[in-house]
Amino acid sequence: MLGLAQKLFKEKNGQVKQPVKQWPLLDQFMIKEALSHVDYALADHLLRRVDCLDEAVAALICHMSLAMREGHLCVKVENGQVLPDPEVLWNKESLLTEKELSQLNTLILLGAQRVPDQLMSAIEVESHAFVGKPLCRFHNLFYFQRYWLAESHAIHHFARIAETTPSLKWNVEQMNRSVADLTHTKKLLPEQAEAVMCSLDRCLTIVCGGPGTGKTYTAGQMIRLFWDAMTPGQKGTCSIALAAPTGKAAANLQQSLGNAFKDLFGFKALTAKTLHALLGLNGKGKRKEGVSKLLTADIILVDECSMIDVQLMGKLLESVKLGARLILLGDPYQLPPVEMGSFFADMIKDTKGSPAFLKTCLRAELKELADFAEAINTGNQEKAFEILSQGSGVSRLPWMTVGSDTTGVFDKMLKHVTPFFPVLFNPAFSMKQQLEQFNRFRVLSPLKKGQMGVDRLNQEFFRHFAAAHIKHHDVVVPIMLTSSDGRLEMFNGEVGVLVLRAGNREGSFVYPREGDYAIFSSKDGSCRTMPALLLPKYEYAYCMTVHKSQGSEFEQVLLLMPEGSQCFGREVLYTAVTRARKKLEICSSDAILNKTIAFRKERLSRI
Secondary structure (H helix, E strand, C coil), rough: CCCHHHHHCCCCCCEECCCCCCCHHHHHHHHHHCCCCCHHHHHHHHHHHHCCCCHHHHHHHHHHHHHHCCCCCEEECCCEEEEECCCHHHCCCCCHHHHHHHHHHHHHHHHHHCCCCEEEEEEEECCCCCCCCCEEEEEEEEEEEEHHHHHHHHHHHHHHHHHHCCCCCCHHHHHHHHHHHHHCCCCHHHHHHHHHHHHHCCCCEEEEEEECCHHHHHHHHHHHHHHCCCCCCHHCCCCCCECCCCCHHHHHHHHHHHHHCCCCCCCCCCCEEHHHHHCEEEECCEECCCCCCCCCCCCEEEHHHHHCCCCHHHHHHHHHCCCCEEEEECCCCCCCCCCCCCCCHHHCCCCCCCCCCECCCCCCHHHHHHHHHHHHHCCCCHHHHHHHHHHHEECCCCCCCCCCHHHHHHHHHHHHHHHCCEEEEEEEEEEEEEEEHHCCCEEECCCCCCCCCHHHHHHHHHHHHHCCCCCCCCCEEEEEECCCEEECEECCCCEEEEEECCCCCCCCCCCCCCCEEEEEEEECEEEEEEEEHHHCCECCCEEEEEHHHHHCCEEEEEEEECCCCCHCCHHHHHHHHCCEEEEEEEEECCCHHHHHHHCCCCCCCCC
């Protein structure tokens, strides 16, 4: 099957054509593998449509394409500077000389002035109206049409909700007294009480904070106060929706708020859904036939909002009916979404968002982890290494150094993690106990591919722990779903345990047989089983990428930071640290840690 670059290079006679060879500098970068075929091909494709082969414009388009694949929504050209920095995007492997980088920067700046009118819409006034050309320029920002439209759509509905008066109103004096009582009895901290008070007369409420700061608890108290302040008539018609981006996060939200609302009449039936399920979207993010754009809910609470990309956030915001209340919870310092943009962090920067920040960590066991996370988030390398040197809740494992032998590292790691990973199925354990065995510990890595990437490590772990025993024993294996099945209510990102029956099986991935089954948590806190043959696609989960660990917490985390991890910036380290409830161990060199903490990888947008 041809890739995109090959398709774009394909001639009418079916042959794959070569680059145009009219762009000397870009051709040179292609040879050095600093520029990929897909970016080069896109520039070639767009410029041929308007009969233009200007290398400067091609360089701009290539830079935009590179930036988009890194999650940026746009490219900024201002005062002789290009953002994101071409050196960061083009020179990851240090393949380019200073002269080449200077030439590239000059070429991109020139290209920004010479884009043909047939190719680009110049937009002077903020608008979410449709534009028909493949490129858009808004003052000094350059967009591909798709991302301009997605961001404009989200911004429009964000402003609409923020500027609307809530339809549900209640006695403010009564609410003030209730909040004061909760503060006096220490059921709400002052910062939590302030977050609740900010929500009384707004349609949009944003609550930010790290793990253990009580975001979900505060939102629960907020909704409880709303409910108590309603008239009987309002209670009879009020509809409340709970949602999160992934199945795991939705299950966590369900369990947290299920406990908070179990004594309130009418709340027992509240069910947290994935955002796709709430909005009626299919796996490709398209709204299913017959599903209304508007939700009927009067109060919508969404958790883990930092994981929501700009297109999904736009669909969520447009679904909020006029006058409904939207409560968004999240940690803006975590890794941005896997897809485009970081709109939750953008909303917090906008004055219309007026976010409430919760800063007090309420879990004593998280104090050292919280201090370490704060040091990372502020770029304080000295403080971070000081905490690491104390070797208590946060510590170093000095296996991995620059240029070290990965085989030796893996052998040491294997010896270290063996006590934490159960292998044999224990019939005396309940389903919940089988699950909890694997929730105590997890290995995390920023990298999916490579010698120390998640894919290879999971293969090696499976071979060592499960494959070595499965011939004579039933074994248990941690898994993560990588696709969804709405009919089975199983969603991408859910983590469970696979029970494989004894028998002759070989390979680094064992396909399920009749009799194998999986155990997953249910939203009510219980467990459910599923025949393994019915499962959606899954992967082993001894080791998880830091991205996919978002929404999960483990008692203890082993974080691997091999060469290349620093490219993700301090957000990857912060996110990994905040997955641990009690203890964090880091396997990395000083150089990689220093580079990671020093680099903040912000995504560009017009907010």
